[in-house]
Amino acid sequence: MRPAFSVVFLTTLCGAAQGLLLALVVVQCLAASGSVPAPAAAFYIAGAAAAVVLGALGLLASFFHLGHPERAWRAVAMWRTSWLSRECLALPAFLALAFLYGCGHLLGWPAGAVLVLGLLAVLAAAVLFVCTSMIYACLRFLQEWASPLTMVNFVLLGCASGCTLATLAAACFAPGLTGLMAVWACVLTAAGLVSRLASLVRNARLHPKSTLQSATGIRSDKIRQVSRGFTASAFNTREFFHGKTPGTVQTVKYGFLLGAFVVPFVLLASSLPQAYAAAGPMSGLIVLLAVAFLIQYAGLVAERWFFFTEARHPQNLYYQRAA
Known part of the structure; x- marks a missing residue:
């Protein structure tokens, strides 16, 4: 599939916001039970x-994905059957509750x-995670997405980035919680790496269910494609194939494994000694x-x-191949 950066930023920004809010409410619950010192209100x-x-910002980014932004209100009309419509309802609800x-x-x-209010916001965040991930997981013809791992990855990656941001907030406004938050962020980052590796291994073993024979109804083994159907660019060739070389896709894969998981984990782990020793905000720790x-x-x-590019649309058997 062709990645749409508006959707890329929508899902990553909102995922971090949801994970951050979840971390805040968990801290408040622990503080209310006396398990951790109550942080200053500035932290929350x-x-x-x-x-x-x-x-x-994620909501704003989503408008760039619309052909007619002035009709955006119609996106909620199919809430009974569409996960996208449900997402359009869940996101404003989450933002309103987080604001309150x-x-x-x-x-x-x-x-x-x-x-x-915080618990209601957590519920809204959970609903939003489900709605966003099910937009892709419900598409059975895209085997790379049609897996429970899609939802698991959306949740874990959002919570990992949100908890990393919560650790930064703790370093600024609640130094006594920084070490604990850093440990949570490390655990979530490691869990996200395991789940994402599991999806990569699963997707690498997939084979297309459709063939030229099944698409045309011709059972001969000697079918040879000599045209992709278009002599110039068209919607099918633009929107359902990313157009990047295999080398580029592989580079991005190794890049995100390092950038999203390995490097942050190392930095968070290296911050633990200073986080637990800090008696107040420390600029070096905050920068780290x-x-x-x-x-x-x-x-x-x-x-x-990469999540979008690794999804192989069945139509590309025809439109992206030519002898």
Whole structure:
């Protein structure tokens, strides 16, 4: 498939926002139970603000994927049957609840009410993860996507990047939590690497279910394709094939494995001694965590690009091959 960068940024930005909000609410639940020291309100306010900004940027990016942005409101019309329509409803709901959650901490609302808002935002984030991933996992004719690993990867990669950003927020506003958040980010990053490697191994073993024989109904073994059907570029040749060389695709694959998983994990792990020893915000630690998040996000952009390119649309058996 041809990657659409509007969708690449939509899914990666919103995934990080969802993971960040989930981390904030988990911390608040632990603080309420006395398991961890209660962080300053600035930790929640800054985190919620970052989640809203990231989600809003993802929503803005999605408009560039529309042929007629002025008709965007119609995207919700098929919510009974379309995962895309459900995503269009879940994302604004998540943003609204994340905004109210941050406002609750900023304005000093009762802790119980703010926690309820946070739990509702977590529910909205979970629904959004399901809707976004099912847009692709429900397409049975694209074997690379039609797997439970698609949803697992969307959830783990979003939570990993969000938790890395939450670690940065802790270093700035709640130094006592930085070590714990860094451990969570390492665990989620490692889990994301395992699940993504599992999907790569699975997809490498797939074989096309369609052939020239099954497409034409001609059972001869000597069928030879001499034309792709078009003498010039057309929708079928533009939208269902990425047009990149196998070498480029392989380079991107190894690049995202390093950028999204290996390098951030090493940086997060290397921050642990300083994180646990820090008595207050430290500029060196903050810079290290900021670099870890930026590298991880760049790796996730490459991962999502690869996610689209590795999906082999059956129509390419005809339109992308010529003798």
